[in-house]
Amino acid sequence: MAPTVAEQRNEIRVAVGRYKRKVSSGFTKEALAAICDSLDADVEIDVLPKKGVMRAAIAEEVEGVDGSRDQGSAFRKAELTAITAAVSSD
Template sequence: MAPTVDELRNEIRVAVDRYERVESTAFTKEALAAICEAVGYEIDTDRLPPKGEMRGGIRREIGETETVERTDRAFRKAELEAIAAALDSE
């Protein structure tokens, strides 16, 4: 059985040394910053950029897009699967 979106988010959180969540929630800015670091997207950690910018950078680093496109939507399941796979390969 394929993992759910919540299971994928928690798998990614654990992979970047964040804590799992019982309830279904999107990534916090801090979790997105940890994912950025893990996939190689450089950000200014003194003042975290907007969530949309970090999502765009993550999407670019995992090969989902060629440019950093700021977006306010959460990651789709296929994108979460690609992030989890990128983190597993490291």
């Protein structure tokens, strides 16, 4: 059976050195910053930018993540699959 969105988010969190969550929730700014750092995305994370900025940086780094959509919305399941593959291969 395919992993759920919550399971995929947790897999990504663990791959970038964050922690699993017991409940399903979107990525925090800190988790997005950790993903950006893991992908060597071109975003300054010393002072955390807005989530949309970090989502756009992730979209630039990961093939399969739609960079043209509204960056204010959460990643779709197929995009989470692509991000999981990208952070797990590091």
